[in-house]
Amino acid sequence: MGVKNLLIFLIYIANPQRLQGSSQSLSDINLSGDLEPEFEGTIQNVTFPAGREAVLTCSVRNLGRYKVGWLRASDQTVLALEERVVTHNVRISVVHEDMRTWRLRIKQLRESDRGCYMCQINASPMKKQIGCIDVQVPPDIINEDSSTDIAVQEGEDATLICRATGHPQPRVVWRREDGEHIFMRKSSGGKELMKLESYNGSSLRLIKLDRRQMGPYLCIASNDVPPAVSKRVMLSVHFSPTVKAPSQLLGAPLGSDVALECQVEASPAPVSYWLKGGRIPLNGFIGGVSTESGQPRPEMLLDGPKYGITEHRHGFRGTMRLIVRNFSPSDVGTYHCVSTNSLGRAEGTLRLYAKEDFTWNKKTKIHSANLCTCMGIFAV
Numbered sequence: 001m002g003v004k005n006l007l008i009f010l011i012y013i014a015n016p017q018r019l020q021g022s023s024q025s026l027s028d029i030n031l032s033g034d035l036e037p038e039f040e041g042t043i044q045n046v047t048f049p050a051g052r053e054a055v056l057t058c059s060v061r062n063l064g065r066y067k068v069g070w071l072r073a074s075d076q077t078v079l080a081l082e083e084r085v086v087t088h089n090v091r092i093s094v095v096h097e098d099m100r101t102w103r104l105r106i107k108q109l110r111e112s113d114r115g116c117y118m119c120q121i122n123a124s125p126m127k128k129q130i131g132c133i134d135v136q137v138p139p140d141i142i143n144e145d146s147s148t149d150i151a152v153q154e155g156e157d158a159t160l161i162c163r164a165t166g167h168p169q170p171r172v173v174w175r176r177e178d179g180e181h182i183f184m185r186k187s188s189g190g191k192e193l194m195k196l197e198s199y200n201g202s203s204l205r206l207i208k209l210d211r212r213q214m215g216p217y218l219c220i221a222s223n224d225v226p227p228a229v230s231k232r233v234m235l236s237v238h239f240s241p242t243v244k245a246p247s248q249l250l251g252a253p254l255g256s257d258v259a260l261e262c263q264v265e266a267s268p269a270p271v272s273y274w275l276k277g278g279r280i281p282l283n284g285f286i287g288g289v290s291t292e293s294g295q296p297r298p299e300m301l302l303d304g305p306k307y308g309i310t311e312h313r314h315g316f317r318g319t320m321r322l323i324v325r326n327f328s329p330s331d332v333g334t335y336h337c338v339s340t341n342s343l344g345r346a347e348g349t350l351r352l353y354a355k356e357d358f359t360w361n362k363k364t365k366i367h368s369a370n371l372c373t374c375m376g377i378f379a380v
Contacts, residue, residue: 035061036123037064037127038062039058039060039127040059040061043130044056044057044131045133046131046134047133048135048136049109049137050138051109054109055104056117056119058131060102061100067081067082067121067122068081068082068102069081069119071118072116072117072118073115074115079094079104079117082096102119106133109133111135115132117133118130138229139170139221139223139229140164140166141221141229146233147160147161149233150234152209152235152237153343154209154238154239156209157205159204159206162203162204162233164202164229166223167223167225170221170222172220173200173219173222174198174204175197175198175218175220176218177215181195181197182198183195188207193212202219210237211265214267215235216233216235217235218232237267239266240341241264241340241341241344242264243262243339244348245263246261247350248350249350249351252327252354256326257323257324257325257326257327258327259321260323260337263320265316266339270341271339271340272311272338273338274301274307274320274336275338276301276333276336278334298336306325322337327352333351335352336349336350337350
């Protein structure tokens with residue numbers, strides 16, 4: 001046995017606990033009795049959501065007379081020496097456990113805490129280990145950089161934009177809030193529209209808008225850090241009214257209640273009304289005598305005991321309904337359903353005549369037969 005090994009053996013005999021449980025070999029002990037400080041393992045990188053607490057663990061053996069400090073790696077800012085925190089950040093603390101474990105704790109994590117931290121031993125030469133904290137941030141939509149409700153005329157283009165921040169970078173998905181499909185043209189010059197359940201991307205470009213693309217859109221931003229967020233954008237597509245009269249010629253028995261209907265599409269929402277008799281002049285003036293034909297102008301019908309007038313709308317579509325109560329010979333004639341908005345005007349014309357042998361609903365006393373289908377008469 002050499003002299004060195006003999007001295008190591010004598011140290012072990014005098015203090016066997018010094019080496020028990022240690023992964024250090026006997027040859028690692030220096031002859032002066034001082035052990036060189038060493039790191040045990042590595043500092044594990046950690047990931048936590050903002051607002052939570054992050055912990056970095058640094059394990060040192062044989063620290064002896066040396067000291068452990070924590071620094072921010074990016075700018076070498078000293079955070080703590082031993083158990084004393086020297087930074088003014090009250091969210092930072094250091095815990096010393098079982099003589100060899102040093103834990104850096106950062107409470108209520110912020111995005112600014114993202115980065116790497118150094119565990120340092122003031123040996124000569126200096127020894128260090130680095131561990132990193134990744135701070136996850138839930139998504140947030142930047143309203144200033146995102147679309148608000150917009151209105152575009154039919155046939156023009158529109159782009160819906162949704163910008164979001166967060167870490168990791170959020171994914172943006174567009175959907176229709178009302179559950180309808182997203183309609184998009186297959187090509188910039190194409191006429192055919194394809195249906196999509198959703199669209200991925202921060203910018204949704206809609207070319208040559210069709211009225212079916214009108215509606216509420218939702219942009220949803222998510223990055224697997226809850227909660228996901230959404231923003232509603234209402235897209236309005238404006239166009240002049242169109243009117244369709246399902247039954248242009250309608251016969252009903254005298255004494256019955258007769259229902260006349262017209263289907264209207266318009267945006268913005270139109271003003272709709274019913275007229276009876278004559279031909280509507282081009283200037284739309286109601287009442288008096290037409291200078292064009294010398295005949296009385298059509299009469300505007302009002303809701304009351306004789307006429308029941310209702311209108312139901314769903315989006316840009318609507319139904320105008322006129323009920324003529326107790327149908328009499330004086331009610332025979334021409335009826336006009338008229339719809340107008342800021343972009344134009346349209347009308348449908350229906351002809352009502354008496355038919356003695358007509359079958360009608362005795363329970364409701366309302367006739368609504370469809371004798372023929374027509375497109376109505378449009379005037380803008």
